[in-house]
Amino acid sequence: MSYMENHFDKRLDPTLLVPGAKSVVSLLLNYYPEESQNPDSYKISKYAYGTDYHFVIKERLKELLYSIQSEIGDVDGRVFVDSAPVLDKAWAARSGLGWIGKNSNLLTKSVGSFYFIAELIIDLPLEYDHAVTDHCGSCTACLDACPTEAIVAPYIVDGSKCISYFTIELKENIPSGMQGKFDDWVFGCDICQDVCPWNKFSKPHSEPLFNPKPELLAMSKKDWEEITEETFRVVFKDSPVKRTKYQGLKRNIDFVKPNRPIIKASVSLPEGSAPGIEAGTACSRKPGPQGAP
Ligand code: B12
Ligand code: SF4
Ligand code: SF4
Helix, strand or coil: CHHHHCCHHHHHCHHHCCCCCCEEEEEEEECCCCCCCCCCCCEECHHHCCCCHHHHHHHHHHHHHHHHHHHHCCCCEEEEECCCCCCHHHHHHHCCCCEECCCCCEEECCCECCEEEEEEEECCCCCCCCCCCCCCCCCCHHHHHCCCCCEEECCEECHHHCHHHHHHHCCCCCCHHHCCCCCCEEECCCHHHHCCHHHHHCCCCCCHHHCCCHHHHHCCHHHHHCCCHHHHHHHCCCCHHHHHHHHHHHHHHHHHCCCCCCCCCCCCCCCCCCCCCEEEEEECCCCCCCCCC
16 A cells, blocks of 8 residues: 555645645544445445545535635635545544544544544634544454454554455455455445444435435345446446446455355265444644554
8 A cells, every 4th residue: 555655744744735734624524324235235335335425525625615715714725535645534533523443443422433534724723622532442343343354453454454455445366365254345344333333323424425326225246246347337437436447346246256166075974964514623733643542
């Protein structure tokens, strides 16, 4: 994931992104869907059910910046969503929007973690919010459930072991050592969030653009296995799934689909032995050192 090694200075110092920056306004947008996929389906992450969030959020943030400028006057700023030079989770945690959980996602007591994070970096001083406390306690549900052991220690995810990385970012073949571990996930993975007790409090989003196409919800495993490039283009038009491209999605489906050859037994077994929109602000100083909150 070498793309994360770039922009290191900018990640720590927002004034390199917005000269004279005084404040980071962190914002969350809920993407928890009301509907679910067909139970007999390969799975895609809930964040990818609808229109690509980058487009949806960027437009909203630009509107927010314009309204601040028209209310207050000469305010300079830039909007960021999922942009490599900005530490989304660290700023949101510092703004008091939630704490960073043992699964390394930003988490809130009231609405869980199925939220995107975005920022507005502006040269306007504001009254700053403060970090909230960690409520993971002795829970280890996410560590216990991760099928690839990517959560190597509480709060530390080894991205190179994560299903999300393999199914979305990896351009090469998925390592054979991962065979049988993906639990039918073919684009992203929500396991460490689905098992999180705080996500019982997730509420459905109200963004129509995040609603899934009925064709997507109806797809069975067979439909996924037989998907054509044409269907891919229609079902995933403007979707985050386009990131992996048709060939990438096919690779992921081929990797998870049961492919057991039928072996004819040549010996007979003895009888009986058959195998069984909230917002917070933070002062634009660099985030604190790494460590469990
Ligand atoms: C690279 C990346 C990945 C990689 C690696 C993830 C990893 N955990 O290492 C892969 C592809 C695997 C991935 C997967 C996922 N990702 Co991702 N990912 C990113 C991205 C682009 C950069 C994260 C990163 O590595 N930054 C660099 C490191 C150095 O920073 P960091 O992770 O924030 O960690 C620092 C701080 O958190 C700080 N810190 C730690 N604890 C604390 C506490 C306090 C109080 C403070 C102040 C600081 C602090 O120290 C750390 C080191 O400096 C961000 C977007 C962004 N720009 O931040 C999205 C982002 C983290 N991903 C997101 C999502 C949704 C996911 C998935 C759930 C998607 C999916 N369903 O498949 C999974 C979840 C996997 C998991 N359990 O983490 C969301 C998370 C939203 C949330 N509620 O937290 C983000 C923020 C995108 C967004 N804008 O919404 N992701
Ligand atoms: S997203 Fe899936 S593979 Fe990645 S850390 Fe969470 S449970 Fe593990
Ligand atoms: S599953 Fe438990 S340990 Fe993991 S993030 Fe949620 S509360 Fe924290």
